[in-house]
Amino acid sequence: MATFPSQAELQQFYIGKDIKDVPKPAAILDVAIIRRHCETMLQTVKTLNVGFRAHVKTHKTPEIAKLQIGNNPIANFIASTPLEIETMIPLLQSLQKTRPTNILYGIPLVPSQIPRLAKIAKKLGPNSLSLMIDHPDQLPFLADFAREAGSPANIFVKVDTGYHRAGLPPSSLNKNGLLEKISAAEAAGTAFLLGLYSHSSLSYNGSTPQIAMSHLIAEIRGCKDALESNAHLLLKEKKRELVISVGATPQVVSSQNLLRDDSCVEARELRSLLKDPDLNVELHAGVYPILDMQQVSTNAVAGLGGIEDEIALSVLAEVCSVYNDGERERAEALVAAGTLALGREPCGGYDGWGVVSSWRRGGDGDGDGRLVVQRISQEHAIVAWEGGLGLEKIPLRVGQVVKIYPNHACVTGAYYGWYFVVDSDLDGEAARVVDVWVRARGCAITDPLLDPRSI
Incomplete structure (x- = not known):
């Protein structure tokens, strides 16, 4: 049976590391x-x-x-x-x-x-x-x-x-x-x-x-x-x-x-x-x-910034393969994060299952020319240009780490036992782990004194 490290052990091991070096897929929060x-x-x-x-x-x-x-x-x-x-x-x-x-x-x-x-x-x-x-x-x-x-x-x-x-x-x-x-x-x-x-x-x-x-x-x-x-x-x-x-x-x-x-x-x-x-x-x-893509798409607050500035949760995933050489009708990339890692929740604001951040790849992450998760399976997904019209190559390489903004943060978070926390106020690139926060997950009783069998 698998055993999970304590929060203190996670913090000791990961604080200070670059997020590209954490196990992936991973849930990242910008505090x-x-x-x-x-x-x-x-x-x-x-x-x-x-x-x-x-x-x-x-x-x-x-x-x-x-x-x-x-x-x-x-x-x-x-x-x-x-x-x-x-x-x-x-x-x-x-x-x-x-x-x-x-x-x-x-x-x-x-x-x-x-x-x-x-x-x-x-x-x-x-x-x-x-x-x-x-x-x-x-x-x-x-x-x-x-x-x-x-x-x-x-x-x-x-x-x-x-x-x-x-x-x-x-x-x-x-x-x-x-x-x-x-x-x-x-x-x-x-x-x-x-x-x-x-x-x-x-x-x-x-x-x-x-x-x-x-x-x-x-x-x-x-x-x-x-x-x-x-x-x-x-x-x-x-x-x-x-x-x-x-x-x-x-x-x-x-x-x-x-x-x-x-x-x-x-x-x-x-x-x-x-x-x-x-x-x-x-x-x-x-x-x-x-926040998440669903929330941003409601435009509930006038003057809200772009997704890079407003969505705190992203999923870190690696690029498995890139299909830029005519193998398909249009260029695509395969990433190692699918339904379990991202959630399968639609978003009324666009046609896709997640939006790829501009983090460490250039671009502004909003507007025209976005890379989105276009198709999704259990453990992997296909990234393509939004709208299906882009014929240009996908600007990703095999082994590259990307951040993906999910459609529904509540569902996405359910896959993960903990969040790797970054702080863009301290680190503009939001790449260094400053903390690890463990989620309440499942239905286990965390405190033996609360076990109803002890009543």
């Missing part, structure tokens, strides 16, 4: 870009005076999570797996010393996860862990959780504002008496309702800031409608303000447009909603520190 995106987001929510909850499911590392939360006075997170939460425990415990800290398990609750989540909550303390509810049959699980954790769960009710992945529509939020049953759970001391939660990725198909902002507006309005139509159930005898948590990266980063120019109709409407004194809005997003 300078990540820092900039995180700082921009934190400044945006501060200026707009709205809440913020950072999703960790894209990167699955405490290092980026720490950058996401920065000096925000409240440290709220979301995770998609219990392992992600377990990996975050040391960071969460550190943040708890200086500010309120909470992490949401962002999947509607299932019974198999209760012992593990309860162990985490017991370790972190009351109000540290939140759960997602969208069906009345999930409510008995809350009593089991509270008993094992020693404290009630904070909960969000999942609202479906049009994406149809999970949740209830605003008009049917009280499915089979769900809201009355939540009130009963509160009275019994097994739950505490934080608010409503919507996550809509419809904005991934957009191509302008206005479209992205319109999707955020729709989410806020959907949750507002849910609050208003169910106020007699949600707010009955409750002297508190419920949170509306909304977002996905394109529409959340679109709020940055309000700091630049809010002259368009969508910007004015969005600003009005965010300033509504009757709404307690919390924005949530995950892939924004890293």
Whole structure:
């Protein structure tokens, strides 16, 4: 059985090396870009005076999570797996010393996860862990959780504002008496309702800031409608303000447009909603520190730079062969990175599975004349000129190392156990390894004390 090196061993061995010398395919992160995106987001929510909850499911590392939360006075997170939460425990415990800290398990609750989540909550303390509810049959699980954790769960009710992945529509939020049953759970001391939660990725198909902002507006309005139509159930005898948590990266980063120019109709409407004194809005997003070809293609933020400046994640691969001598109808190259290393996610902005960076090969990496991953197999891919019209030779050589910007950072990252970190602020070529960050990967339990079998 293969054994994996520890993070300390990886750091000792790789820090200081040129990335061309690391095993490939490899996932490379430019921390300078990540820092900039995180700082921009934190400044945006501060200026707009709205809440913020950072999703960790894209990167699955405490290092980026720490950058996401920065000096925000409240440290709220979301995770998609219990392992992600377990990996975050040391960071969460550190943040708890200086500010309120909470992490949401962002999947509607299932019974198999209760012992593990309860162990985490017991370790972190009351109000540290939140759960997602969208069906009345999930409510008995809350009593089991509270008993094992020693404290009630904070909960969000999942609202479906049009994406149809999970949740209830605003008009049917009280499915089979769900809201009355939540009130009963509160009275019994097994739950505490934080608010409503919507996550809509419809904005991934957009191509302008206005479209992205319109999707955020729709989410806020959907949750507002849910609050208003169910106020007699949600707010009955409750002297508190419920949170509306909304977002996905394109529409959340679109709020940055309000700091630049809010002259368009969508910007004015969005600003009005965010300033509504009757709404307690919390924005949530995950892939924004890293970005990818999908995110850039949404053009959610006016004036965003080129992909070389904005996408922090690239996949390092070697050129296996080059077909420049008439072997095929057009010149192509074969690289040793395929579906597993890059992901097989399409992108509305172009026809391809990744874009080859200009790193160490010249060119600007944007506009005409781009090299793209044109065809893809499990372990290898074909690189060609974008559009299929270029007859000129491919400017690559056998053995050359290239960087490829993937379409979807979340899916691409799943292949890798760790990231090699570079810093273009320190090294303009972004070629020297300055750190190694290990990802939470799979479903293994990282801390024996959290093993539900020890309950």
